[in-house]
Amino acid sequence: MSKLKLIIKREFIAKVRNKSFIVMTFLSPLITVGMGALVYFFMKKNDEKVKKIVYVDESRLFSKDDFSDSKTIHYEDFTSVGIDETKKKVEAGDYYGVLIVPKIDSLEILATSIEFYSKESPSLSLINSLESKIESKLRNTKLTNLGIDLDKIASSKIKTQIKMFDFSGEESSKLINGLKIGVGAIAGYLLMMFVIIYGSSVMRSVIEEKTSRIIEIIVSSVKPFQLMLGKIIGNASAGLLQFLIWGVLLFIIGTVAASFFGLSFTELQTSGVSAEQLETAKQAVGADKMQLVIQEILRLPILKMFVLFIFYFLGGFMLYSSLFAAVGAAVDNETDTQQFMLPIMLPLILGVYVGFATVINDPHGSIPVIFSHIPFTSPIVMLMRVPFGVSWGELVISMSLLVATFVFMVWLAAKIYRVGILMYGKKPTYKDLYKWLKYKG
Amino acid sequence: MKNLLEINNVIKTYGNYTALNNVSLQIPKGSVFGLLGPNGAGKTSLIRIINQITMPDSGTIFLDGEPLSPKHIADIGYLPEERGLYKSMKVGEQALYLAQLKGLSKEEAKKRLKYWFEKFDIASWWDKKIEELSKGMAQKVQFIVTVMHQPKLLIFDEPFSGFDPINAQLIAKEILQLRDEGATIIFSTHRMESVEELCDDIALIHKSNKILDGKLTDIKRKFRSNVYQIGLSTENNDAVSSILHQNFEVLPADFKLFGDEFICNVRLSKNQSSNDLLSVLSNQGEVKHFVELIPSANDIFIEAVSKNN
Numbered sequence: 001m002s003k004l005k006l007i008i009k010r011e012f013i014a015k016v017r018n019k020s021f022i023v024m025t026f027l028s029p030l031i032t033v034g035m036g037a038l039v040y041f042f043m044k045k046n047d048e049k050v051k052k053i054v055y056v057d058e059s060r061l062f063s064k065d066d067f068s069d070s071k072t073i074h075y076e077d078f079t080s081v082g083i084d085e086t087k088k089k090v091e092a093g094d095y096y097g098v099l100i101v102p103k104i105d106s107l108e109i110l111a112t113s114i115e116f117y118s119k120e121s122p123s124l125s126l127i128n129s130l131e132s133k134i135e136s137k138l139r140n141t142k143l144t145n146l147g148i149d150l151d152k153i154a155s156s157k158i159k160t161q162i163k164m165f166d167f168s169g170e171e172s173s174k175l176i177n178g179l180k181i182g183v184g185a186i187a188g189y190l191l192m193m194f195v196i197i198y199g200s201s202v203m204r205s206v207i208e209e210k211t212s213r214i215i216e217i218i219v220s221s222v223k224p225f226q227l228m229l230g231k232i233i234g235n236a237s238a239g240l241l242q243f244l245i246w247g248v249l250l251f252i253i254g255t256v257a258a259s260f261f262g263l264s265f266t267e268l269q270t271s272g273v274s275a276e277q278l279e280t281a282k283q284a285v286g287a288d289k290m291q292l293v294i295q296e297i298l299r300l301p302i303l304k305m306f307v308l309f310i311f312y313f314l315g316g317f318m319l320y321s322s323l324f325a326a327v328g329a330a331v332d333n334e335t336d337t338q339q340f341m342l343p344i345m346l347p348l349i350l351g352v353y354v355g356f357a358t359v360i361n362d363p364h365g366s367i368p369v370i371f372s373h374i375p376f377t378s379p380i381v382m383l384m385r386v387p388f389g390v391s392w393g394e395l396v397i398s399m400s401l402l403v404a405t406f407v408f409m410v411w412l413a414a415k416i417y418r419v420g421i422l423m424y425g426k427k428p429t430y431k432d433l434y435k436w437l438k439y440k441g
Numbered sequence: 442m443k444n445l446l447e448i449n450n451v452i453k454t455y456g457n458y459t460a461l462n463n464v465s466l467q468i469p470k471g472s473v474f475g476l477l478g479p480n481g482a483g484k485t486s487l488i489r490i491i492n493q494i495t496m497p498d499s500g501t502i503f504l505d506g507e508p509l510s511p512k513h514i515a516d517i518g519y520l521p522e523e524r525g526l527y528k529s530m531k532v533g534e535q536a537l538y539l540a541q542l543k544g545l546s547k548e549e550a551k552k553r554l555k556y557w558f559e560k561f562d563i564a565s566w567w568d569k570k571i572e573e574l575s576k577g578m579a580q581k582v583q584f585i586v587t588v589m590h591q592p593k594l595l596i597f598d599e600p601f602s603g604f605d606p607i608n609a610q611l612i613a614k615e616i617l618q619l620r621d622e623g624a625t626i627i628f629s630t631h632r633m634e635s636v637e638e639l640c641d642d643i644a645l646i647h648k649s650n651k652i653l654d655g656k657l658t659d660i661k662r663k664f665r666s667n668v669y670q671i672g673l674s675t676e677n678n679d680a681v682s683s684i685l686h687q688n689f690e691v692l693p694a695d696f697k698l699f700g701d702e703f704i705c706n707v708r709l710s711k712n713q714s715s716n717d718l719l720s721v722l723s724n725q726g727e728v729k730h731f732v733e734l735i736p737s738a739n740d741i742f743i744e745a746v747s748k749n750n
Binding site for chain 2: 003010208209212213217218219220223424435439
């Protein structure tokens with residue numbers, strides 16, 4: 001077995017056997033799904049409590065039909081009780097609040113004179129819903145007063161929905177655009193997290209070899225470059241393994257959860273989409289909600305995205321972890337790493353911010369295009385753009401730039417690494433690092 | 442081929458600092474070669490160059506007649522002064538890994554490890570993690586890892602640090618046995634008594650330069666001072682003293698004998714022999730103690746270094 005293979009194997013096993021790796025790998029999908037289920041459960045529980053709201057309508061404009069009960073709000077007409085008595089009753093009883101409509105003839109003045117009293121400050125959605133109920137009643141009354149037939153107005157309503165296509169004939173919708181943004185953002189963010197987590201794991205492993213002083217024994221058997229490369233590849237393999245396990249676990253848990261929750265899981269999936277959009281999309285595909293979402297996801301270039309995620313993860317990881325390795329070699333302990341970490345973290349964070357800020361508005365605008373070609377940000381920004389369709393030509397340029405840069409950075413980092421691993425004592429400055437670059441052999 | 446390792450005119454600089462200035466050494470095959478020098482003299486730089494951890498700026502190195510190259514890594518075993526093992530890795534796994542890095546196959550490595558683990562009576566440690574072992578125990582594992590690929594050249598940098606006297610003796614015995622089996626050993630240390638005990642040849646490096654090298658016995662001869670320690674049982678100490686002062690250079694002495702003998706050190710001049718001194722002494726009383734003061738490695742080290750400061 002070649003030495004590089006031996007090193008990769010050792011680094012991989014050392015990483016994978018680590019307790020934190022096992023915990024992270026198997027627990028985080030469970031936690032993610034568990035948190036989701038918990039939030040959903042709380043949301044449901046929160047809504048289950050029915051609020052009782054009473055109204056006193058002195059204008060006699062409103063009827064019971066105007067305040068129709070919803071799942072969470074139950075309305076009661078207390079007009080006959082009188083304002084003062086109602087207020088007392090509400091305050092003492094099991095009521096949420098009272099809506100008071102005074103007797104004012106002018107609809108305009110009435111519109112701003114209605115009051116709502118409650119024990120606690122009401123949620124924005126509750127007030128919005130009350131306001132819209134009142135508004136529509138007042139508008140209809142006004143229209144009737146003006147002699148306009150309400151039925152005619154209702155029948156004149158028309159819905160517009162633009163169907164979107166690209167020139168390959170692929171149909172898209174608002175729903176799928178939202179999905180694209182979500183999937184791209186998750187991929188980009190995940191990549192950043194992986195690079196940081198596994199990059200610092202490379203760094204720690206370098207520092208461990210330095211502090212345990214085994215480094216001199218190892219480098220008397222293998223070239224420092226081989227050791228560094230083996231470490232990077234070993235950790236990257238562990239990262240990929242973790243990613244794959246997550247994928248499989250999420251798929252299994254998702255399937256189990258879906259069948260367990262049945263319809264409620266479907267609701268969760270589509271809660272962000274308005275009923276109107278769903279209705280149109282439903283007609284377009286002729287399927288129910290769950291199937292629709294699944295179909296839309298399946299229409300994303302999943303295989304392409306998967307392959308590109310792996311590629312950009314490996315490329316970005318090689319690029320950054322070689323820097324992490326150089327930093328680990330330069331210092332004696334983890335606390336000394338901080339001054340060198342900032343320049344490494346900065347482009348990563350910039351990539352995520354630029355991605356979130358610009359890709360959502362215009363995936364093919366000049367800023368995201370530029371950042372998806374700069375090798376330090378391209379893995380993140382390009383992954384965010386990929387769901388919107390990026391031409392292979394552009395991808396090849398971006399990927400080649402990334403490969404060229406990581407080869408260069410690995411070479412550069414190896415020079416610092418080679419000197420740094422045998423240096424103890426003084427914390428090096430950037431000037432020292434520059435000097436090390438120029439050392440021969 | 443008489444020399445296993447030939448180092449010719451090696452120069453190594455780090456920036457403006459010269460770590461090795463034109464150093465040449467010949468290390469005879471099958472010898473224990475003491476590489477001596479104060480801290481920061483350049484020993485570690487030289488050892489790292491021999492191990493191909495770093496490259497010299499100029500100069501050539503031949504191992505067994507061939508220019509030193511990466512294929513020789515398997516021919517060298519190195520125990521650095523600052524050493525350690527992966528703390529959270531198991532002893533056996535770790536030893537196998539390090540052996541394989543030196544080019545042994547897994548099966549061969551297992552076989553040899555078994556031999557050494559039994560020899561040192563540590564077979565039960567195989568599945569223990571290094572962090573569970575004491576420092577001395579870990580040093581034993583380290584020693585095995587250094588020698589198990591049966592290299593032609595072994596480099597020990599302060600091998601006895603961290604060992605108690607009993608284990609240090611065990612390691613010293615192993616080192617001599619390895620030499621007798623044909624290995625050549627470079628031995629770097631500050632402990633001069635172990636130099637006396639183990640080394641056949643030595644080289645002294647000081648401030649990046651080699652200031653002394655050769656067979657230990659030759660060097661001692663070169664540094665001999667012709668001083669004899671004498672102890673004489675006599676009636677009249679003053680008479681003896683005056684006779685000695687007339688004929689020889691007498692130096693104060695500081696050593697102990699059993700009784701209240703007359704003691705002193707005498708330095709002979711070039712045309713005086715020890716027999717001349719002895720015949721004078723034997724007329725004055727009973728000679729109880731008569732020994733040439735041979736300079737110790739320690740004396741040589743201090744003298745050579747202070748002369749070159």
